[in-house]
Amino acid sequence: MGIVAVLAVVRAEFPQLAEPRIAESHVEVNADSVAAAMPHTDFSATATAKKHKIYSVPSFKACFPDTQSVQLAAAMKWGVKRVKNREDAEKRKSELVYVGANPYVHIDKLYSSIPYLVPRAAVLLQDVGQAFFDSLYVKGIALHRPIVTSVLRTEADVTKLRRHNGNATENSCHLYGTTFDICYNRYETVQDPDGPARRAVRNDSLKYVLCEVLRDMREQGRCYIKYEVKQGCFHMTVR
Template sequence: MDKELRKHRFVEAFGIVVIVLALVRCAFPDISTQKSETAEVLDSIAVEAASVEVEPVETEPIEAEPVEVVPAEATRYVADGERFHRIKSVPSYKNAFPDNNDVQLTAANRWGVKPVKNRRDAELRKNELVYIDCSPYYYIDPLYSSIPYLTPRAAILLQDIGQAFFDSLQVKGVPLHRFIVTSVLRTQDDVVKLRRHNGNATENSCHLYGTTIDICYNRYKTVEDPDGPSRRQVRNDSLKYILSEVLNDMRQQNRCYVKYEVKQGCFHMTVR
């Protein structure tokens, strides 16, 4: 009985709702047309918009300059909650260090000594040249095609680059490293021997004048206490970026000319 009663009441309620809706529609006949009229207006607007022809705008293609990507690991170092200076590098090694041999040779002739014939001749020219050895700031590679002599002007430049490199490492929170010098003064005998197995070596080399230095950019010497803990490893690329910043500053200060040597893996520079 309860089930039939509930069904009967539902039918009654439904009938009442239908009657109410019918009365409302009779009293307000515009309600049923408002929605359809609105839809027609929107449809007409859409049709008109679709019919408008838009002329394509011709634009010249923009050629993006190649950018050397700096790894995220080399952008900054954070230690003990302190944020150090960012490692920026230079936008392009080729553009930042474009000074070819002819430009550097002019400076070498101006600031250098008369070309040294051989090692004996170099020993007799100590009033013009200074001996350089491994420094707290840089390391001298074993030299097979040059000897560790420079003019005083070039020796001061090398020392200043080393100090600036150390300062930059510290403000960026990077463990100290020494860069490596791979070539300095070449005698005329050295150039003759070098040209036998190195086709890129020029006869009139800037290295003959004691004004020119090659700094390797893909090898470095870590500065650490031999009895202390090992230093944190740093990518050579990160150190190269910092070194390039230092050399770029020196070049902008008119301290030197710099050429980025790809095959030799070095920054080739002459004091000015």
């Protein structure tokens, strides 16, 4: 299904995607939401589809090496003017897209960011989530959602974060609405409310599948990605 069709369906089922709701920072999306978004797709782990092998990537660091300086240049090119605080964010609704109700990814509880991205980055996140679903399906793996741990940060968020996190960058790519973090050591299992409970899949298996998806996105020239060891995430900026 093309991205235009997918976005049309998702917006029809989730009109809040187009609504500016800065105050909200966490939205739960269950299996019913996914089924509504893609009603004709069977994501069961036992679906009669030809299974593909999991290959992962040769090296996480080698495949996802994009530094802060590289990502910052893209962020400043495609992003919004730095958001000062939550009040400033309220005035910037026309520039940002709410991503908290995306059915393909799970937005973690956010303490130092808000679930908004520039449209270009919102489409990238949508495509990553959908491609991950597709890849799990063809490999015969139970459906899981990637977990997003950080999205748009205000200058106030960065200042607060730097007080207890020495690795936090003052001129963070997250300030521009172009960047999000997807953790690689946690995933959300999507349960079928009308079927048996799906067992959780090993996190390393899901990580290998996610790596394949992200490598393809990067090789298509759609994003820059840094494999963050200490933070346990893929740090991604749209390009």
